[in-house]
Amino acid sequence: MGKLFIALASGLLVGTVWLLVCSTRVCIEKIITKLLVLLHPVKDSQNVSIPGPNWKSYDGQLLEKFLDGKARAQEWQHCYGPTYRIWSGTTPEIVITKPEDIRTFHSDSVSHNKARSSNAGWMFHQLLGECMGLINGARWTALRNEFAPTYTHSAVHEKISIISNQARDYVNNLDPQQRPSFSLRTADAVSRFPFFCTATSIYGPLSDHEKEALWAIAQQSLAIMGKYVLSGGIYRSGRLSRWVAPAAVRELNTFQTAWEEFNLEMYRTRREKGTVPIVELWRHMEEGLVTKDEALHTLSEIIFANLDVATGTLSWLVIFLALDENVQKQVREELSGGRAEDLCTSKNSLLAHCFLETLRLRPFTAFSIPESSPSNKVLGGFHVPANTSVVVSALCVNYNKEFWGKDSEEFRPSRFQSVKPLDLRYNLFSFGFGTRKCLGQHFGEVMMKLFVIYLLERYELSLTPAARADLNKVGRDNWVPIPEAEVVFTERKV
Numbered sequence: 001m002g003k004l005f006i007a008l009a010s011g012l013l014v015g016t017v018w019l020l021v022c023s024t025r026v027c028i029e030k031i032i033t034k035l036l037v038l039l040h041p042v043k044d045s046q047n048v049s050i051p052g053p054n055w056k057s058y059d060g061q062l063l064e065k066f067l068d069g070k071a072r073a074q075e076w077q078h079c080y081g082p083t084y085r086i087w088s089g090t091t092p093e094i095v096i097t098k099p100e101d102i103r104t105f106h107s108d109s110v111s112h113n114k115a116r117s118s119n120a121g122w123m124f125h126q127l128l129g130e131c132m133g134l135i136n137g138a139r140w141t142a143l144r145n146e147f148a149p150t151y152t153h154s155a156v157h158e159k160i161s162i163i164s165n166q167a168r169d170y171v172n173n174l175d176p177q178q179r180p181s182f183s184l185r186t187a188d189a190v191s192r193f194p195f196f197c198t199a200t201s202i203y204g205p206l207s208d209h210e211k212e213a214l215w216a217i218a219q220q221s222l223a224i225m226g227k228y229v230l231s232g233g234i235y236r237s238g239r240l241s242r243w244v245a246p247a248a249v250r251e252l253n254t255f256q257t258a259w260e261e262f263n264l265e266m267y268r269t270r271r272e273k274g275t276v277p278i279v280e281l282w283r284h285m286e287e288g289l290v291t292k293d294e295a296l297h298t299l300s301e302i303i304f305a306n307l308d309v310a311t312g313t314l315s316w317l318v319i320f321l322a323l324d325e326n327v328q329k330q331v332r333e334e335l336s337g338g339r340a341e342d343l344c345t346s347k348n349s350l351l352a353h354c355f356l357e358t359l360r361l362r363p364f365t366a367f368s369i370p371e372s373s374p375s376n377k378v379l380g381g382f383h384v385p386a387n388t389s390v391v392v393s394a395l396c397v398n399y400n401k402e403f404w405g406k407d408s409e410e411f412r413p414s415r416f417q418s419v420k421p422l423d424l425r426y427n428l429f430s431f432g433f434g435t436r437k438c439l440g441q442h443f444g445e446v447m448m449k450l451f452v453i454y455l456l457e458r459y460e461l462s463l464t465p466a467a468r469a470d471l472n473k474v475g476r477d478n479w480v481p482i483p484e485a486e487v488v489f490t491e492r493k494v
């Protein structure tokens with residue numbers, strides 16, 4: 001009896017303390033939200049404050065935005081409507097979902113600014129803070145001009161045969177044992193292709209030894225992203241990190257040193273051989289046209305941050321084709337007889353539409369990178385002051401039933417046959433909007449289409465039963481949702 005009493009009493013005590021802690025936390029979060037709302041008034045013409053979730057300790061909605069983007073995009077729109085506010089740390093971000101608001105916001109896109117370190121804090125800044133995608137003004141122009149010539153439409157078309165050869169070799173060596181049928185986690189099967197193809201566009205051909213070195217450094221960079229940036233908290237402050245997590249800071253330094261040495265080595269070994277982009281870039285860095293961090297962070301952006309983006313997109317493309325035998329067959333028919341190099345440049349092929357449909361259904365991020373206009377804007381009826389971060393809910397735009405129809409969540413590439421390109425402008429999030437559109441869009445598109453062309457020539461694709469049952473399962477270690485599904489590759493008899 002006594003024991004039971006003690007057990008009950010202590011249970012009650014623990015329960016009460018727990019409740020108290022929780023309610024104080026919720027209470028504190030509410031108070032902080034009230035303060036933040038007062039500090040950053042965003043109201044409509046009736047003086048109604050913009051809705052949105054409460055600030056949450058310690059990172060606001062910063063991490064959910066990436067790690068749980070898909071669920072949150074739907075939940076928030078459901079709870080708060082088409083225009084609402086979230087918190088990145090304590091920085092407000094206005095989320096827009098309506099095409100007309102996207103148009104209004106981007107009407108002065110030339111003068112837009114990206115938020116410092118994307119409002120993601122210190123650790124992120126150490127990896128990517130000075131990269132092309134996140135800096136502004138004259139520094140951005142200089143950096144964009146530095147890399148742009150490599151990735152223009154015409155430059156990519158001149159390089160098609162190089163990309164094509166890499167795609168063919170990659171597909172031919174997909175299975176070192178050359179089995180007639182095998183299954184692989186799609187992401188593992190494809191990821192090295194866009195990675196080395198992109199790296200080659202910067203460094204020229206890489207030896208096996210150089211490839212292994214680069215891959216190893218990429219793993220260091222991805223690990224820091226996964227372990228520290230995506231846990232937020234103390235890693236958003238440099239002082240706190242140095243004090244509380246010296247091991248993380250050491251890991252960061254190891255990566256930074258390795259990355260600089262690798263690029264210096266690339267420059268040294270290539271400078272005699274003429275013009276590969278790394279040589280020019282390094283020279284311009286030494287002349288002071290771009291800073292060392294700008295150069296190294298942009299290389300990180302293009303090669304490492306994009307590894308997740310490209311792996312995600314290419315994996316989903318392969319998975320959707322594996323899922324839909326009919327479309328797969330039709331794409332193969334489209335390919336028969338034509339040259340891969342010609343087919344990959346057509347914007348009106350079924351293959352091109354499969355690529356767009358993949359970007360539509362699986363944008364690499366549920367919310368775009370925060371950006372601000374230097375002018376006041378009225379978005380969704382709310383007066384958004386100049387210089388406030390705005391993000392586009394990519395998922396809501398791409399799944400919008402009003403534009404895309406009732407089957408907006410299904411893979412149906414043929415839908416693009418009846419959409420006018422002009423209408424796509426603010427109804428599809430693919431490579432971003434306005435001036436800060438993706439630098440690598442032509443390159444990325446050609447690279448992925450060529451890969452699929454060779455893949456479909458050689459293999460029938462299907463999904464394992466487990467993959468079919470849980471198609472949307474994604475890993476949580478990356479900032480981009482990478483699918484877990486396994487694809488079965490079966491050699492075609494031709």
Ligand code: HEM
Nearest residue numbers: 132133302310313368369430431432436437438439440444
């Ligand atoms: C299918 C693959 C790809 C997709 C879906 C994609 C998507 C995007 C998007 C949406 C943005 C704009 C982000 C924003 O709002 O700030 C962007 C920017 C950027 N992308 Fe890509 N990208 C892809 C491949 C690549 C490749 C292969 C490269 C390598 C050259 C690349 C380099 C960049 C750079 C440097 C920026 C920053 C541009 C700037 O701010 O001036 N991307 N990308």
Ligand SMILES: *[C@@H]1O[C@H](CO)[C@@H](O)[C@H](O)[C@H]1NC(C)=O
Nearest residue numbers: 041043044045046047048049
């Ligand atoms: C909204 O608030 C401002 C200042 O607080 C006031 O001048 C204005 O009349 C109010 N408008 C409405 C519609 O209540």
Ligand SMILES: *[C@@H]1O[C@H](CO)[C@@H](O)[C@H](O)[C@H]1NC(C)=O
Nearest residue numbers: 113373374375376385386387
């Ligand atoms: C917005 O930011 C720009 C550049 O940082 C600055 O020049 C301008 O004064 C700011 N505008 C307002 C209204 O704060």
